[in-house]
Amino acid sequence: MRVAGVVPHRDRTANARNIGVLFGQRTQLWWDLPVRESLALLRDLYDVGEADYRQRLEQFDDVLGIGELLPLVARKLSLGQRMRADLAAALLHRPRVVYLDEPTIGLDIAVKDRVRAFLRGLCADGTTLMLTTHDLGDIEDVCQRIVIIDEGRIIFDGSIAHVKDSFARERRLHVDFTAPVAPERLAELLPGAEIEGGQQSFTIRFDRFTHTAAQVMSALLAAGEVADFRLDEPAIEDVIRRVYAGDLGLAGERP
Amino acid sequence: MRKYVTLAKMQARAVLAYRLNFVLSLFALMFQLFAMLAIWGVMLGSGRTLEGFDWPHMKAYLLVGFLCGALVSQAADWRMAGRIQDGMVAIDLTKPVDYQGARFAEVVGGAWTEIAMALVVCAGVIAFTGPVPGPGWSGGSLFVLSLLAVLPLRFLIVYLSALACFYTQNYLGVHWARLVIVSLFSGALVPLVFFPQWLQSTAAVLPFASMAATPSLVYIGQLRGTEALVMIATQFGWVVVLWLLARLIFRHAIKRVTIHGG
Numbered sequence: 228m229r230v231a232g233v234v235p236h237r238d239r240t241a242n243a244r245n246i247g248v249l250f251g252q253r254t255q256l257w258w259d260l261p262v263r264e265s266l267a268l269l270r271d272l273y274d275v276g277e278a279d280y281r282q283r284l285e286q287f288d289d290v291l292g293i294g295e296l297l298p299l300v301a302r303k304l305s306l307g308q309r310m311r312a313d314l315a316a317a318l319l320h321r322p323r324v325v326y327l328d329e330p331t332i333g334l335d336i337a338v339k340d341r342v343r344a345f346l347r348g349l350c351a352d353g354t355t356l357m358l359t360t361h362d363l364g365d366i367e368d369v370c371q372r373i374v375i376i377d378e379g380r381i382i383f384d385g386s387i388a389h390v391k392d393s394f395a396r397e398r399r400l401h402v403d404f405t406a407p408v409a410p411e412r413l414a415e416l417l418p419g420a421e422i423e424g425g426q427q428s429f430t431i432r433f434d435r436f437t438h439t440a441a442q443v444m445s446a447l448l449a450a451g452e453v454a455d456f457r458l459d460e461p462a463i464e465d466v467i468r469r470v471y472a473g474d475l476g477l478a479g480e481r482p
Numbered sequence: 483m484r485k486y487v488t489l490a491k492m493q494a495r496a497v498l499a500y501r502l503n504f505v506l507s508l509f510a511l512m513f514q515l516f517a518m519l520a521i522w523g524v525m526l527g528s529g530r531t532l533e534g535f536d537w538p539h540m541k542a543y544l545l546v547g548f549l550c551g552a553l554v555s556q557a558a559d560w561r562m563a564g565r566i567q568d569g570m571v572a573i574d575l576t577k578p579v580d581y582q583g584a585r586f587a588e589v590v591g592g593a594w595t596e597i598a599m600a601l602v603v604c605a606g607v608i609a610f611t612g613p614v615p616g617p618g619w620s621g622g623s624l625f626v627l628s629l630l631a632v633l634p635l636r637f638l639i640v641y642l643s644a645l646a647c648f649y650t651q652n653y654l655g656v657h658w659a660r661l662v663i664v665s666l667f668s669g670a671l672v673p674l675v676f677f678p679q680w681l682q683s684t685a686a687v688l689p690f691a692s693m694a695a696t697p698s699l700v701y702i703g704q705l706r707g708t709e710a711l712v713m714i715a716t717q718f719g720w721v722v723v724l725w726l727l728a729r730l731i732f733r734h735a736i737k738r739v740t741i742h743g744g
Contacts, residue, residue: 240579241578243575243576243577243578244578246576248573248576250572253570253573255573259500260492260495264492268488268489271484271488272485272488272577272578272579273578274485
């Protein structure tokens with residue numbers, strides 16, 4: 228196995244220069260020293276030039292707001308602050324491959340969004356990200372390829388879009404009419420869709436490859452006057468829940 | 483090289499965070515020293531001499547032993563073992579530095595507090611119990627040379643026992659076993675000449691005497707000239723042997739790492 232052309236167990240230090248690592252559960256900051264000192268140490272460990280280092284800190288300040296954390300002692304940081312500082316520590320030397328173990332664990336929504344936006348930016352810049360997470364929002368927001376492991380076995384390896392196309396085809400449209408509509412009329416207008424409910428409120432379940440949402444809407448408008456509607460998008464979370472529950476067998480596609 | 487210097491500087495500052503803990507644990511060492519001084523004070527009282535030791539020389543011997551024993555006795559010891567036990571070693575391994583060299587740099591950086599505190603204690607003992615004989619000029623330079631080998635030697639013994647955590651997953655037992663073996667065979671508490679012959683010959687082939695007995699004996703002038711140089715060369719020989727041995731063990735131990743995620 229090679230990582231960026233290097234065999235990790237044979238050439239640990241060469242590999243170490245190529246990679247950046249973040250463990251959500253552990254910190255690589257020096258517990259008893261200000262964050263600034265830890266970053267300065269990493270600068271020297273990775274031979275980062277002074278000008279490059281300053282530029283990097285400014286970047287981190289823009290996206291992660293690291294500036295206010297620099298003078299603080301690591302053990303006094305909150306979890307969110309610590310994670311931001313740890314992200315900066317993992318990425319200071321511009322690694323080509325970054326491993327992130329639960330990078331958003333325990334973070335509040337605002338910080339989580341910031342971290343995810345930052346990770347998307349990294350991907351766009353050509354950095355390879357490896358993310359392990361239990362937070363499926365991380366995956367949907369950041370990743371292109373997903374590997375699902377269950378009890379040590381790879382049960383799926385493919386693109387996020389593929390997971391959704393294969394296993395999250397069903398969409399649901401909830402609709403309220405201003406006056407009662409006969410369910411038979413809807414079934415007639417929407418062959419192949421399942422119709423639940425009655426009177427004025429219905430839930431239409433349809434395959435997004437046989438009907439588009441627009442087709443469904445125009446059928447509904449033909450049936451009566453629509454007061455309100457809501458569309459449920461398929462979520463990766465549902466798919467994964469069903470995989471682990473054993474409802475879905477993922478054949479898997481190997482890219 | 484710069485990375486190791488920075489690591490040493492970082493540790494030199496980090497040890498200050500634990501100064502209270504440090505002073506307290508030094509107290510423990512200090513009481514051990516006071517107990518030994520009291521016992522030897524009685525045995526060598528009113529000008530008696532045993533195996534070539536009179537009271538002032540014995541006092542100097544014990545103080546040098548105490549100084550040697552204070553090195554790498556504090557935070558570094560538990561820190562190295564702790565990082566292996568709780569899996570932080572995984573993070574250390576993602577850094578582009580030699581693992582053993584980095585740990586040594588940290589120990590060198592942290593040593594100044596240990597040296598400073600040991601010197602304060604020695605000064606206190608001398609102030610209360612009277613002066614100790616000095617080593618003289620030629621003895622003094624040999625003593626400094628011999629003392630220089632003690633820091634890497636003590637580091638290596640502590641580092642090797644920390645590596646045991648890869649196998650035992652627990653450090654307390656290893657720590658205590660090491661303390662007992664080192665204090666016995668290093669001659670820091672009782673000079674090795676007082677041992678029965680078989681124990682002396684055992685100590686002679688072990689590295690521990692190099693960690694305290696040699697500098698102590700050089701200081702009080704029982705080892706001098708060529709004899710002293712041979713013993714000092716032995717000290718540095720042990721540094722090389724243990725350094726290589728530690729590398730060998732590390733290479734094997736590292737394959738045993740299993741770190742569980744959250």
